[in-house]
Amino acid sequence: MNLLSILPVSASAYAQQVDALYLFLVGMSVFFLVLIGVLITIFSLKYRRRSAGEVPAKTRSHYQLEIMWTVIPLILVMVLFFWGARLFVRYSMPPNDAVEILVTGKQWMWKIQHPDGRREINNLHIPVDQAVKLTMTSEDVIHSFYVPAFRVKADVLPGRYTTLWFRPTEVGRYHLFCAEYCGTEHSLMGGLVYVMSKADFEVWQKADGGAAGVGQLSPAAAGEALFKAKGCAACHTETPAALAPSLHGMFGHTVKLNDGTEVTADENYLHESIINSQAKIVEGFLPIMPVFQGLLTEEEIQQLIAYIKSLTADKGEGS
């Protein structure tokens, strides 16, 4: 980072678009500041008091002027609004080709799980030019995942999932910060994002014999194991007489609840259904599912969800 430049390094196309808007704002601000500054200076010199008894004549009010300096700023801020809104919508909508990486924040570290099962703490390795979507949650308080080089951040909350995406275009190492104050060691809760060339990334992935080599299962596979170990499979048997609804192909679809309402089965719904099953009851079933709050870690819940997402509608074995 160059100390004298006013812009931080940017490592994505989105970051450059934010910078363009920022520079427009800077330009506009300088213009208005100079305008006001020059007017005040001129008036101060020209109309400075020359004798103690001086009494200036009254100025008439001037409606055209008032309207002018209401309407011009109004037009300008509307331009800013639409410009900023367009980018904000982009920031909010991850593209379909994004790789999903799971992030758990915890006082005071970031735990990261790659789709192939490799885990990292406080660092994130990703290939260049590949869109990445982070699905994030916290085990305790609110944190915020912030990578200045991508000009993105999103809060990471306990009890629900938030997402953040970016598509890095520059190979390099970038700061990762926690931006939301989260207690004692908040200022140490960070690390580095390594954006690697495709080739380097593959080398990194395969190091030590790959994820399996270091004994790490993919989140979905780990979830499958948990599903059996935690007794979920006892009720969710996928048989017609099962006590519990089928979980195959339910992700992303609408679920009818016993109070007549409908919800879309997204990550947040699954999270709630697992830790606090009593909150929403599926139509046609009894509220017999135990409450798993406190019995599963956030990472385990993420793995279970990854497993449920991998179950396809044809009732075959999950991949």
Next chain:
Amino acid sequence: MSETQATTVNETNYLNASSTLRSWLLTVDHKRIGILYLVTLTGFLLIGGIAAGLIRLELINASGRFFSHETYNKIFTAHGVVMIFFFLLPSIPAVFGNFLIPIMIGARDLAFPRLNLASWYIFVIGGVFGLSALVLGGVDTGWTFYTPYSSTYANSHVILTALGIFVAGFSSILTGINFIVTIHKMRAPGMTWFRLPLFVWAHYATSIVIVLGTPVIAITILLVACERLFHLGIFDPALGGDPVLFQHLFWFYSHPAVYIMVLPGMGVMSELIAAFSRKRIFGYTVVAMSSMAIAIIGFFVWGHHMFVSSQSIYAGLVFSFLSFLVAIPSAVKVFNWTATLYKGSISFKTPMVYALGFIGLFTVGGLTGLFLATAAVDVHVHDTYFVVAHFHYVMIGGAMMEFLGALHFWWPKMIGKMYPERVSRAGSILLFIAFNLTFFPQFILGYMGMPRRYHVYPPEFQLLHRMSSLGAGLLFISFAVVFGSLLWSLVKGKKAPANPWPAKGLEWETSSPPPTFNFDRIPEVTEEAYAYETLFGDEPGPTS
């Protein structure tokens, strides 16, 4: 301006009417209560300022050399809590609103003088709670008290501090009610709504915000305390609560709170600009109504603090839009003040230096507010030093500068002594320079990605942090000069005439300091505010 005699040579005034401690502590005179607040608030300003100094000291080094994490967190929390809840929020209304509103509208006191005294006591009790939390070991939640950190995880004196803020809030509410009733009911004959000084309009708008907003923060803080004490699941998801709910409630109050701090400053601003350019404020009605517009729209923009909080993007867009709208009345005010100077007779007495400084700083604060209203830019700079710089420009630039401007402008009236013009003016200019040196680098730091509330930070930010700390050192010196010269004038200052500037307004028609009941005879108002063309009577002529 009115039918009263301009200067009544009156030897007894509100200050020397009686001098026992008891007569001060049991006073129901709005002027004395204003002075009580002035003394109390200056004490809090000093405490908050020391905390600020310690923060800047720590940030000289990227490695966080002096304090432990915990201590640093407690220091910035103390700085925020004290400065916001115990200095800035009450500052101008409690001191100058109290002292001046009755005089400016030609009344003998506020509508409820005893309630006014009670407000001060309530404030002091709140302050004692807040300070005892500090003395017992402090709080480490930040002044924003985000849940579930504050409600479940923090191991510090959250409840005591919350109680302090809760109690002090009642003082604000009672003062607000007192002002509203006073402005409605106690105006002197002829003092119509559109003859009110803009200072009074600004306080009217502020009082409405106080009365509507403060109960919300009081309840919110109470809920945090309930969750901590009784484990009621309100904000902590582990107990079935919603952590973002806290943010909605908190900012529903705390965004309007910015206007509680800034609107009175804008009111002061109008008085100063008019007096030192001897002009009626350009677009008086527009300026008065823009205060009301800010007060109302200000209640609907809180979500701009939550663009990255998981709030829905549609909500984000609406809040972004409304935040841009609320910028317009502020911009209009700045243009109107600037236009007031046109063809005026401008003198650069200390209060005017503060006023012109205000225009500069507030313009920077307002323009950088547009950066934050722009959703996509805010995503990047949210929770960085950019935000820290922005709100210091708005709150110190907007409220603090005007507090000092007001203090110098009305000092002769309140104390009956003149401050030393040259030293005070030098102090105000130094303050302006030091302020910019302290806070301007923080905009750059913020856009570079420096998060707030970090005392250990990457070394590439160190240079800008050092500039900022240097500025803070200079700020301390300038505050010493400013307050030192005021204190000096208490003893050695020249006796102030009734109208030293001279300026228009009923407060300048009574003696300095005013008699206990403000006017010998209730004035009758026959002209609009700021009728500077009649400053020296009908035929203009020089006085001293």
